Amino acid sequence: MIGNEGPGPRTVVRFAGDSGDGIQVLGGEFAKAVAMEHHDLLTLPDFPAEIRAPAGSTFGVSAFQIQFGGDGVLTPGDEADVLFAFNPAALKTNLDTLKRGGVIVVDTDAFSPRNLKRAGYAVNPLEDGSLSEYRLMSMAITHLTAEAVAPTGVGRKQAGRAKNFWSLGLSLWLFGGDRAPTIQWIESKFSSMPDVVASNVAALNAGHAYGETMELDAGDAALGVNAELHHGVFRTITGTDAMGLGLAAVAALSGLKLTYSSYPITPASALLHFLASLKGRGIVTFQAEDEVAAITAAIGTSYAGGLGVTASAGPGLSLKTEALGLAVAVELPLLVIDVQRAGPSTGMPTKPEQADLNLALYGRHGEAPLPVLAPATPSECFRIMIEAARIATTYMTPVIVLSDAYIANAAEPWELPDTDALPPIAPAFRSDPAGFEPFTRDPETLARPWAKPGTPALAHRIGGLERADGSGNISYDPENHQRMTDLRAEKIARVAEQGLEHEIDSGATSGDLLVIGWGSTYGAIEDAVSGLTRAGFSVGHLHLRQIWPLPANLGAILARFGNVAVAEMNRGQLARLIRSEFLVDARSITQTSGQPFKVGTIEAALRDLLDGLPRPRSQIG
Amino acid sequence: MNQVIKLTPKDFETDQEVRWCPGCGDYAILKSMRKTLSEVGRNPDDVVVVSGIGCAARLPYYLETYGFHSIHGRAPSLATGIKLANPELDVWVVGGDGDFLAIGGNHLTHILRRNVDVNLILFNNAVYGLTKGQFSPTSIPGTRSPSTPDGSVDPPVNPATLALGGNGSFVARTADTLQDHLPEVLLRAHAFVGAAFVEVLQNCIVYNDNAFGDLTSKRHRAENTVIVRHGEPMLFGADNDRGLIYEPVRGEFRVTGNASEASLHDETNWALAAALARVNDPDLPTPLGVFYCAPREDFVSAREDLIPYTPLSPGDLKDLLYTDSWRA
Numbered sequence: 001m002i003g004n005e006g007p008g009p010r011t012v013v014r015f016a017g018d019s020g021d022g023i024q025v026l027g028g029e030f031a032k033a034v035a036m037e038h039h040d041l042l043t044l045p046d047f048p049a050e051i052r053a054p055a056g057s058t059f060g061v062s063a064f065q066i067q068f069g070g071d072g073v074l075t076p077g078d079e080a081d082v083l084f085a086f087n088p089a090a091l092k093t094n095l096d097t098l099k100r101g102g103v104i105v106v107d108t109d110a111f112s113p114r115n116l117k118r119a120g121y122a123v124n125p126l127e128d129g130s131l132s133e134y135r136l137m138s139m140a141i142t143h144l145t146a147e148a149v150a151p152t153g154v155g156r157k158q159a160g161r162a163k164n165f166w167s168l169g170l171s172l173w174l175f176g177g178d179r180a181p182t183i184q185w186i187e188s189k190f191s192s193m194p195d196v197v198a199s200n201v202a203a204l205n206a207g208h209a210y211g212e213t214m215e216l217d218a219g220d221a222a223l224g225v226n227a228e229l230h231h232g233v234f235r236t237i238t239g240t241d242a243m244g245l246g247l248a249a250v251a252a253l254s255g256l257k258l259t260y261s262s263y264p265i266t267p268a269s270a271l272l273h274f275l276a277s278l279k280g281r282g283i284v285t286f287q288a289e290d291e292v293a294a295i296t297a298a299i300g301t302s303y304a305g306g307l308g309v310t311a312s313a314g315p316g317l318s319l320k321t322e323a324l325g326l327a328v329a330v331e332l333p334l335l336v337i338d339v340q341r342a343g344p345s346t347g348m349p350t351k352p353e354q355a356d357l358n359l360a361l362y363g364r365h366g367e368a369p370l371p372v373l374a375p376a377t378p379s380e381c382f383r384i385m386i387e388a389a390r391i392a393t394t395y396m397t398p399v400i401v402l403s404d405a406y407i408a409n410a411a412e413p414w415e416l417p418d419t420d421a422l423p424p425i426a427p428a429f430r431s432d433p434a435g436f437e438p439f440t441r442d443p444e445t446l447a448r449p450w451a452k453p454g455t456p457a458l459a460h461r462i463g464g465l466e467r468a469d470g471s472g473n474i475s476y477d478p479e480n481h482q483r484m485t486d487l488r489a490e491k492i493a494r495v496a497e498q499g500l501e502h503e504i505d506s507g508a509t510s511g512d513l514l515v516i517g518w519g520s521t522y523g524a525i526e527d528a529v530s531g532l533t534r535a536g537f538s539v540g541h542l543h544l545r546q547i548w549p550l551p552a553n554l555g556a557i558l559a560r561f562g563n564v565a566v567a568e569m570n571r572g573q574l575a576r577l578i579r580s581e582f583l584v585d586a587r588s589i590t591q592t593s594g595q596p597f598k599v600g601t602i603e604a605a606l607r608d609l610l611d612g613l614p615r616p617r618s619q620i621g
Numbered sequence: 622m623n624q625v626i627k628l629t630p631k632d633f634e635t636d637q638e639v640r641w642c643p644g645c646g647d648y649a650i651l652k653s654m655r656k657t658l659s660e661v662g663r664n665p666d667d668v669v670v671v672s673g674i675g676c677a678a679r680l681p682y683y684l685e686t687y688g689f690h691s692i693h694g695r696a697p698s699l700a701t702g703i704k705l706a707n708p709e710l711d712v713w714v715v716g717g718d719g720d721f722l723a724i725g726g727n728h729l730t731h732i733l734r735r736n737v738d739v740n741l742i743l744f745n746n747a748v749y750g751l752t753k754g755q756f757s758p759t760s761i762p763g764t765r766s767p768s769t770p771d772g773s774v775d776p777p778v779n780p781a782t783l784a785l786g787g788n789g790s791f792v793a794r795t796a797d798t799l800q801d802h803l804p805e806v807l808l809r810a811h812a813f814v815g816a817a818f819v820e821v822l823q824n825c826i827v828y829n830d831n832a833f834g835d836l837t838s839k840r841h842r843a844e845n846t847v848i849v850r851h852g853e854p855m856l857f858g859a860d861n862d863r864g865l866i867y868e869p870v871r872g873e874f875r876v877t878g879n880a881s882e883a884s885l886h887d888e889t890n891w892a893l894a895a896a897l898a899r900v901n902d903p904d905l906p907t908p909l910g911v912f913y914c915a916p917r918e919d920f921v922s923a924r925e926d927l928i929p930y931t932p933l934s935p936g937d938l939k940d941l942l943y944t945d946s947w948r949a
Binding site: 035036038231232233234235236245248249251252253255257259261278279280281282283284286288289290292293294296297298299300301302303304305306308322323326330416417419420452453454455456457458459460461462463464465473474 | 635637664665666667668669671674681682685686687688689690691692695697698699700701702703704705706707709710727728731924928929930931932933934935937938939941942943944945946947948949
């Protein structure tokens with residue numbers, strides 16, 4: 001064993017209840033309080049597509065998981081140390097996420113015969129000894145909340161709604177956390193409803209007091225270990241909000257008027273909501289009549305000298321593909337975000353998957369190459385959007401950014417960048433009529449000029465019919481089509497020359513096994529590789545942020561390792577790309593369950609691979 | 622951007638060879654558009670002509686303005702994006718009946734209800750030309766075509782009725798060969814702030830020749846059409862000696878031989894406009910002209926009034942980022 005230190009103590013807490021119980025608010029506020037205590041953390045909401053499924057049903061259970069503790073928390077955790085189950089259905093559907101010996105907190109009031117039956121329990125699991133492997137903390141949360149809020153005079157309905165704040169108060173007692181930020185949040189959120197503020201704050205305080213009075217403790221789970229976060233300014237951020245702020249940064253850095261044009265679809269709509277909340281600052285939002293209108297309006301925006309942005313999930317990206325081909329053909333900048341969800345067809349709209357990679361890479365008729373980027377973490381969405389805009393405007397090309405339902409919804413602390421140090425984006429609009437032709441090219445980038453309508457003496461026509469190299473006039477000339485096809489491919493290939501730098505993210509920089517990932521699998525692969533490295537294996541992790549064109553030095557990195565594995569939430573789409581581009585025997589580790597990889601799953605798969613190797617190669621250099 | 626400059630139709634010719642079939646009605650529409658553009662006084666550099674796919678959609682290549690020949694049916698949404706980026710541009714959207722009413726029917730209704738400030742020119746020849754003669758959404762039932770050798774069954778859509786039903790605020794109809802009336806309607810459409818929808822009955826000489834011959838030929842025109850103008854009596858006939866009387870209860874018309882009895886056209890009356898648009902009676906002349914014109918705030922202006930776009934400064938960005946932040 002090599003004596004690397006493992007990660008510091010960490011705690012995983014999972015809240016589960018009816019989708020109307022306010023589980024996501026409870027989780028979000030808990031995460032904020034935990035972050036303020038200087039813990040590193042990562043959260044994962046896990047909710048159904050149904051807005052208000054029948055109360056007590058198993059398919060209506062909404063959950064929120066958070067891992068927190070010392071530095072380097074990269075996943076929401078494989079297993080929960082503590083599970084809050086607010087009704088029998090939540091217990092039933094979430095018990096397998098709890099580790100043996102873990103703590104279960106239940107609201108006994110919700111374990112009524114009716115709810116037990118709805119959840120499919122013949123006998124009350126709180127009474128039949130079936131939970132003996134766990135530490136059960138039973139309390140009448142509904143009654144205790146009602147008593148706590150009674151002095152504020154609110155009705156039964158509001159008293160019921162305050163249960164999540166009572167539970168938050170208890171959680172802050174169990175794990176240590178300040179109630180003040182939550183109280184502030186309640187006061188501002190419900191500022192027009194003083195009785196709601198009073199009842200929620202009363203519930204919060206009562207939950208905290210209950211834990212204190214009953215001297216409850218979460219045992220080993222209540223660690224209270226602080227992260228060694230270095231000095232800096234942080235905020236807790238989801239992938240959706242980081243992406244929205246990234247687009248705001250693009251507007252500020254480029255001076256371009258951004259139009260975000262989209263059609264409502266889970267899980268991409270949250271980005272539309274975030275950008276709409278900016279109220280016209282830097283970005284115009286447009287809710288189009290369908291996915292095709294959304295992308296074509298975005299293309300129109302870029303044509304007219306703004307920057308068009310559109311987003312969707314897989315079903316929407318499928319609809320946008322013809323227009324993407326148009327953007328490739330007329331060579332206009334465009335940002336297209338795909339917040340991937342489990343497919344095919346409607347699939348599982350709230351669950352993550354990475355199975356749209358082939359669609360992003362190849363989903364257009366004709367030879368229509370375009371760059372594809374993928375953020376690895378929620379906070380990374382910020383810089384990836386800036387990079388996408390830089391590529392789009394530098395090379396006059398649409399760019400696809402692949403996020404997923406996990407990155408979009410997960411939250412983590414983010415050390416805020418120095419806005420003065422962000423790279424400028426300098427769109428070069430053509431204004432000089434001398435020698436102007438719409439399809440002449442920059443010798444370095446091969447980009448065509450961006451000549452926006454309204455510019456004197458540059459009137460010209462563009463379109464989807466093949467354009468003559470230079471003049472852009474309609475051309476059926478065979479040699480011209482060959483040349484234009486080659487030029488479009490070469491232009492995208494050149495993106496790699498100035499593209500994102502890639503090096504080993506962690507572990508061995510050369511040796512037996514290179515594990516390649518992309519997108520939201522980052523944390524799980526990091527932790528798996530870190531575990532294997534501590535166990536003495538020669539394993540490195542490389543995470544691709546730029547999937548097309550592949551990083552210029554990828555071949556050199558691959559050559560430093562004896563074996564290559566690719567872990568991804570599909571059936572091996574990146575693995576096939578790596579195989580076809582480099583003729584290496586890349587092994588595939590895949591999962592399409594609608595859930596993020598567990599660290600243990602990847603680690604076990606990698607161990608199997610490593611065990612199957614003839615014998616460990618000695619490290620090179 | 623709004624300076625008036627002296628231009629002639631010739632200033633709008635490009636160096637591209639026009640590739641429509643000889644005798645196609647599109648030539649006449651192109652001619653009228655060049656004439657209109659030379660008269661409206663906008664700088665050609667501020668004019669954008671957007672199209673989808675089809676014979677009509679080739680038009681941008683033949684106009685010396687900015688032009689975008691896009692994909693089938695989507696020109697209205699592309700134009701919406703252009704206006705969102707730069708509301709100052711003078712945007713024209715051209716397309717055929719397949720483009721506007723079949724594959725792009727959705728976008729047409731939405732640009733109309735939003736009232737985006739563009740001019741939508743429908744070249745209605747009631748047939749698919751570029752794909753070689755299939756029946757279209759405006760073809761009359763019984764149309765024999767390569768895809769309907771025994772005649773089509775589908776009842777047609779009436780473009781002007783659809784536009785009115787879609788909450789269009791400017792709806793007009795004219796025809797390709799009416800070189801006096803077509804530019805008049807185009808000028809009206811251009812002057813209208815909002816989505817101006819103009820249906821142009823257009824002859825396809827190859828696949829649907831003479832489909833509107835009874836309306837547009839010199840011989841029949843006076844008898845078979847009535848040109849309506851706001852505030853004027855609805856008269857027709859070689860000597861304008863007959864007129865239409867509007868029966869508002871049923872939304873129908875009857876012919877009178879006494880011109881002084883004819884009803885006056887009121888283009889702000891939606892019910893009258895709808896009645897005119899749907900006239901389909903061998904005993905009545907087919908109405909042409911501006912059926913409906915009811916100005917209301919255009920989409921981009923209404924948005925700007927509610928949520929004005931403001932560029933984001935680096936300072937604003939910093940404020941935005943550092944919301945809800947804490948120092949470790």
